[in-house]
Amino acid sequence: xxxxxxxxxxxxxxxxxxxxxxxxxxxNGVYDAFVAQHRAAFLAGPNDPAHGGPAFxxxxxxxxxxxxxxxQEIDASVSLPYWDWxxxxxxxxxxxxxxxxxxxxxxxxxxxxxxxxxxxxxxxTLTVLDPGxxxxxxxRAFGAMGSLPTQQAVDTAKSVVPYDSPPWNAGSNVNTxxxxxxxxxxxxxxxxxxxxxxxxxxxxxxxxxxxxHCNIDRLWAEWQTENPGRMYLPPSGTPGVVAGHxxxxxxxxxxxxxxxxxxxxxxxxxxxxxxYDNEPTTxxxxxxxxxxxPPVSASIGRAGEVDIFTFEVSAAGNHVIETQGTTDVVMxxxxxxxxxxxxxxxxxxxxxxxxxxxxxxxxxxxxxxLRHYSSSSTGNYSISVSxxxxxxxVPTIAVNGPxxxxxxxxxxERDMYTFTAANSGSYTIETAGSTDCFITLYGxxxxxxLIAQDDDSGPGTNSRxxxxxxxxxYFIQVxxxxxxxxxxxxxxxxx
Ligand code: ZN
Ligand code: ZN
Numbered sequence: 001x002x003x004x005x006x007x008x009x010x011x012x013x014x015x016x017x018x019x020x021x022x023x024x025x026x027x028n029g030v031y032d033a034f035v036a037q038h039r040a041a042f043l044a045g046p047n048d049p050a051h052g053g054p055a056f057x058x059x060x061x062x063x064x065x066x067x068x069x070x071x072q073e074i075d076a077s078v079s080l081p082y083w084d085w086x087x088x089x090x091x092x093x094x095x096x097x098x099x100x101x102x103x104x105x106x107x108x109x110x111x112x113x114x115x116x117x118x119x120x121x122x123x124x125t126l127t128v129l130d131p132g133x134x135x136x137x138x139x140r141a142f143g144a145m146g147s148l149p150t151q152q153a154v155d156t157a158k159s160v161v162p163y164d165s166p167p168w169n170a171g172s173n174v175n176t177x178x179x180x181x182x183x184x185x186x187x188x189x190x191x192x193x194x195x196x197x198x199x200x201x202x203x204x205x206x207x208x209x210x211x212x213h214c215n216i217d218r219l220w221a222e223w224q225t226e227n228p229g230r231m232y233l234p235p236s237g238t239p240g241v242v243a244g245h246x247x248x249x250x251x252x253x254x255x256x257x258x259x260x261x262x263x264x265x266x267x268x269x270x271x272x273x274x275x276y277d278n279e280p281t282t283x284x285x286x287x288x289x290x291x292x293x294p295p296v297s298a299s300i301g302r303a304g305e306v307d308i309f310t311f312e313v314s315a316a317g318n319h320v321i322e323t324q325g326t327t328d329v330v331m332x333x334x335x336x337x338x339x340x341x342x343x344x345x346x347x348x349x350x351x352x353x354x355x356x357x358x359x360x361x362x363x364x365x366x367x368x369x370l371r372h373y374s375s376s377s378t379g380n381y382s383i384s385v386s387x388x389x390x391x392x393x394v395p396t397i398a399v400n401g402p403x404x405x406x407x408x409x410x411x412x413e414r415d416m417y418t419f420t421a422a423n424s425g426s427y428t429i430e431t432a433g434s435t436d437c438f439i440t441l442y443g444x445x446x447x448x449x450l451i452a453q454d455d456d457s458g459p460g461t462n463s464r465x466x467x468x469x470x471x472x473x474y475f476i477q478v479x480x481x482x483x484x485x486x487x488x489x490x491x492x493x494x495x
Contacts, residue, residue, distance in 0.1 A: 139196030336364025444472030
């Protein structure tokens with residue numbers, strides 16, 4: 001998912017990437033097609049699908065996202081930046097620097113003569129102009145026509161509910177129409193303060209158009225988050241509402257597409273695969289799983305969501321964590337007792353595209369982090385955890401057979417093995433290698449009955465247990481002597 005950042009926090013390289021991509025679209029004609037689309041919306045007059053009505057915010061959300069996707073075809077790392085004019089509100093703000101938007105216009109012509117979008121570069125000639133206008137260069141006149149919105153004005157606008165109100169147009173009361181307050185009281189002054197080209201129907205000729213509208217879109221997204229029960233208004237078919245402005249109306253000029261965008265289709269901006277850098281990173285509540293209990297239902301309700309589960313292991317042994325359903329989830333296992341200690345991750349080891357982790361776990365609290373394989377997808381699934389100590393997932397060591405290779409691959413990892421003593425007698429369990437292993441012998445039959453433990457009785461720092469055993473199944477747990485230690489080892493059982 002692309003993250004739209006505050007332009008003031010962009011690095012010089014990020015600013016350059018944005019400028020280069022914008023100029024590439026200008027050079028190949030795509031940019032001017034976008035300008036023409038915006039001008040055409042205004043020229044539709046009383047049937048303007050984009051301004052002076054409820055769809056002002058959805059239409060520009062769709063329009064900006066399409067422009068952003070065009071930029072991303074040039075450079076996939078680029079996202080639209082936003083201009084927060086409640087903070088960066090002077091002509092000397094860095095947004096107007098020569099490496100980004102360039103400066104104010106100068107002289108009677110108000111011509112912009114600095115920065116990448118100056119006419120003199122030969123790379124920024126205006127070709128889509130308002131009727132009667134022949135000015136081929138970008139113009140600006142900072143502050144000549146008004147002032148930029150303050151934080152207080154933004155806060156007041158964001159407190160207005162409902163989304164919109166009759167007569168569903170530029171005349172809607174700005175105290176009962178969030179949309180019209182944002183459009184007239186917050187958005188219009190941004191165009192007017194920059195002045196020049198930004199005052200025209202063809203205002204996207206000034207690239208700051210995108211940064212200004214990106215901020216308007218961000219404020220709408222914040223209002224949506226703060227008013228979760230407030231739906232877009234009005235429904236399609238409401239009398240007197242211009243076509244394209246009802247909730248399920250196809251929005252011109254894209255209404256001829258096979259699946260045309262509607263206001264409803266753009267309400268969730270995360271579903272359009274972007275977010276804003278200042279959105280709260282909510283720490284999701286974790287859900288407790290019980291070992292052996294039936295699967296728990298859950299869902300990735302929004303794109304990019306991460307679900308967290310916990311479970312308690314009281315008896316060391318092999319555990320299986322797996323998902324069920326048709327959603328392609330990816331599962332990470334962390335612990336014990338520390339949600340930041342990574343153990344392992346799995347995508348598709350379960351049935352279908354489900355995740356499955358089978359692991360020997362010591363006692364403690366474990367954490368499962370679950371996300372969709374695709375950062376833009378959602379879906380339902382269920383998850384369960386079961387214990388299967390002594391089941392086939394525990395590797396078997398053949399008595400007097402070849403050494404079994406193992407590894408402590410994470411801090412606090414416990415590896416379990418089993419072997420069968422066919423006859424009564426003395427058995428030697430021994431590790432080999434340079435890893436300082438610590439082994440524990442359990443049994444017979446019951447993997448919780450401790451027989452012996454050893455750290456360094458073998459060569460070097462290897463472990464060795466010599467025990468007189470009755471016939472039966474035995475269990476060996478191998479861990480590193482140090483809680484943080486890792487490393488490979490071999491283990492043998494001889495009689
Ligand atoms: Zn517009
Ligand atoms: Zn605008």
